[in-house]
Amino acid sequence: MVQIAPSMLAADFLHLEKDVELVNRYADIFHLDIMDGTFVPNISYGFPIVEAIAKQAEKPLDAHLMIVHPEKYVDRFAKVGVDMLSFHLNAVENAGQVLAQIRAAGMKPGLAINPDIPVSRLFPYLDQCDYIVLMSVFAGFGGQKFIEATYDRLAAVKDEVRRQGVDCLIQVDGGVSAVNAAKLVENGADILVAGSAVFKAADPAEVISAMRI
Ligand code: DX5
Ligand code: ZN
Numbered sequence: 001m002v003q004i005a006p007s008m009l010a011a012d013f014l015h016l017e018k019d020v021e022l023v024n025r026y027a028d029i030f031h032l033d034i035m036d037g038t039f040v041p042n043i044s045y046g047f048p049i050v051e052a053i054a055k056q057a058e059k060p061l062d063a064h065l066m067i068v069h070p071e072k073y074v075d076r077f078a079k080v081g082v083d084m085l086s087f088h089l090n091a092v093e094n095a096g097q098v099l100a101q102i103r104a105a106g107m108k109p110g111l112a113i114n115p116d117i118p119v120s121r122l123f124p125y126l127d128q129c130d131y132i133v134l135m136s137v138f139a140g141f142g143g144q145k146f147i148e149a150t151y152d153r154l155a156a157v158k159d160e161v162r163r164q165g166v167d168c169l170i171q172v173d174g175g176v177s178a179v180n181a182a183k184l185v186e187n188g189a190d191i192l193v194a195g196s197a198v199f200k201a202a203d204p205a206e207v208i209s210a211m212r213i
Contacts, residue, residue, distance in 0.1 A: 002185050004208050005029035005062055005171065007195030008053060009044055009142045016049075017056060019199060024058040026205045029084070031173070031193045033142075036067035039091050040140035047080060054081040064112060064173065064193075066139045067091065071098050078105040086110030086133045086171075089121060099128040110171065114138050119153050119160075127166045131191065132157055137174030142195040146175030151187045158188025178210035 004027045011019035023030055030053060035044040054061060062084035063077050070087035077085050085107045092098050095111060102109035111125055112133035122132055134154055137144035154172060161168050169190035176184065177197035184192060192211055201207045 002181070002189060002212060003028035003191045004198075004211050005031040005191050005193045006198045006204075006208070007031040007033055007142060007173075007193050008049075009033045010195030010199040012199070013045075013049075016052060020053055020056045022204055024056075026208045027059065027198075029059055029191065030057050030061045031195075032061060032063045032082070033195075034063055034065050034067060035140065039068045039088065040066045042140045047076065050077075050082070051080050057081075060084060062086070062110075062171075064110075064133060065091075066112075071101060074098070074101050074105050074107075078107055082107060084108040084110055084131065086112045086131070088112045088114070088139065089117065089125075090114075095125055096128060099125060103128075112139070112173075115147050115149065115153075119156050122157065123160050123164075126161060126164055126168050129166075129168045131169040131171050133171045133173050133193075135174050136172050136176065139174075144175055146177075146180055151183060154184065154187045154189060161188075176211075178207055181211040182213055 035042045037043040060083040063082045065087040085102045099109040108130035110131040111129050114135045136150040171191035172189045173193040176192050176194045198204045
């Protein structure tokens with residue numbers, strides 16, 4: 001069964017409580033996009049918002065770090081109650097070390113790549129990851145258009161996960177909606193991240209349920 005992870009970047013920050021309750025009620029995971037203005041050309045939000053969400057969240061928190069030096073903040077994310085922590089492969093010198101650091105801090109480690117990085121670069125790390133974040137847009141902004149080449153990349157990662165026999169989920173992030181959800185699941189997606197499609201909809205609960213099919 002696919003899990004739906006609404007991206008809180010698209011939430012209504014003036015009424016955050018309402019959107020947190022929506023995820024508690026209808027979705028599976030809170031996706032928290034952390035951007036530093038250096039690894040990506042945008043700044044999102046930081047610890048005060050993550051802490052506020054953590055206080056009210058009844059579902060696991062998944063922080064997606066789009067920052068340089070993610071290794072510096074691993075302990076802080078563990079402390080605020082994050083359950084799943086991902087970073088970008090090309091943001092670090094030694095991805096294996098950072099994955100191990102995240103696990104040692106008691107969280108599930110995830111490894112992310114942008115659409116221009118060959119998926120084969122993930123393969124040496126699959127056995128250390130609880131999940132892969134396969135970007136279907138270039139990290140940095142919500143509301144971008146889904147890149148169609150993602151389907152083939154996803155299928156290639158899924159094949160390799162099966163070949164290696166590892167327990168590694170695949171999360172697809174960017175431009176995901178009820179329109180492409182079914183095809184993504186067919187091609188091997190285990191977790192779908194969706195920001196705009198959920199929070200900009202007239203009926204977010206209905207969109208979440210449509211994405212489960
Ligand atoms: C992009 C972020 C995504 C984004 C998804 O840098 O990692 O999680 O918020 O938003 P939508 O679903 O609007 O593309
Ligand atoms: Zn994200």
